[in-house]
Amino acid sequence: MPTVLQITQSNVSRNELYDIFRKTDDADMARRFQAMFLLLDGYSKEIVASIVGISKRELIRWIHAFNDGGIDGLYPYPKPGRPCRLTAEQKQELDVYLQRNPRDLGYDSAIWDGKMIKHHIEQKFGVQFEVRRVQAMMHELGYSLQRPRPVPAKADSAKQEAFTKELAEKKGQFLNRTTCSCTWTKQV
Numbered sequence: 420m421p422t423v424l425q426i427t428q429s430n431v432s433r434n435e436l437y438d439i440f441r442k443t444d445d446a447d448m449a450r451r452f453q454a455m456f457l458l459l460d461g462y463s464k465e466i467v468a469s470i471v472g473i474s475k476r477e478l479i480r481w482i483h484a485f486n487d488g489g490i491d492g493l494y495p496y497p498k499p500g501r502p503c504r505l506t507a508e509q510k511q512e513l514d515v516y517l518q519r520n521p522r523d524l525g526y527d528s529a530i531w532d533g534k535m536i537k538h539h540i541e542q543k544f545g546v547q548f549e550v551r552r553v554q555a556m557m558h559e560l561g562y563s564l565q566r567p568r569p570v571p572a573k574a575d576s577a578k579q580e581a582f583t584k585e586l587a588e589k590k591g592q593f594l595n596r597t598t599c600s601c602t603w604t605k606q607v
Contacts, residue, residue, distance in 0.1 A: 426458050427486045433459045439490060451493045454478060455485050503556075504546045513540065514560055533557075 436459065440452035450471045457467045468478045484492040505513070516539065521528055526535060533550040536557065541547055548556070554564070 426455065426482060428489050430489050431455075436490070447495075448493065451481055452490075454481055455493070458482070504548075505540070505544060505556075509544050510556075510560065512543075516543070517557075517560075517562065 433456065436452060436456050440449055440456055443449045443452060450473070454467050454471045454473075457470060458464070462470075464475055464478055464482075468475045471478075481493060486492075503510075513536075516524065517531055517536070521531055521535060524539070526539075528535060533554045537548055537550050537553045540553065557564075
């Protein structure tokens with residue numbers, strides 16, 4: 420008969436685990452702590468796995484990790500991968516450059532794009548990246564891609580205002596109809 424897997428970690432109290440669960444900002448870690456808390460409360464593995472939204476097999480991995488290492492055992496291992504080829508200081512320096520206008524640095528354009536940043540990194544730091552990796556690095560530094568809203572060159576503002584006014588009148592006519600069979604309501 421197979422053995423029943425249980426939490427054998429006795430160094431962590433139920434209240435301590437609950438406090439850690441309540442204080443964590445990491446959603447994945449909160450799920451792990453919640454799972455251990457529910458198991459300590461006597462819930463079955465099937466119910467706990469369903470509550471936290473994981474497979475029973477994954478829950479069993481978490482139980483083994485908790486039994487072997489306590490709370491620290493629940494934290495995931497560092498993910499393998501190549502470290503960034505820019506140092507933290509170089510990233511800070513790049514951040515300072517990106518806050519300046521590219522024309523001040525000798526570029527022809529007034530806005531930064533992935534290709535220009537890639538070129539700038541190659542020139543300043545001697546490190547080559549693909550454009551997609553540079554874009555990901557910009558997100559890591561807290562930047563988001565902003566695109567200007569196009570304005571037609573031959574737009575007539577008077578005609579635009581007239582169109583907007585006419586559209587508002589038509590919307591008003593539609594809303595005043597009594598044959599309308601649907602409406603939008605806000606859920607409270």
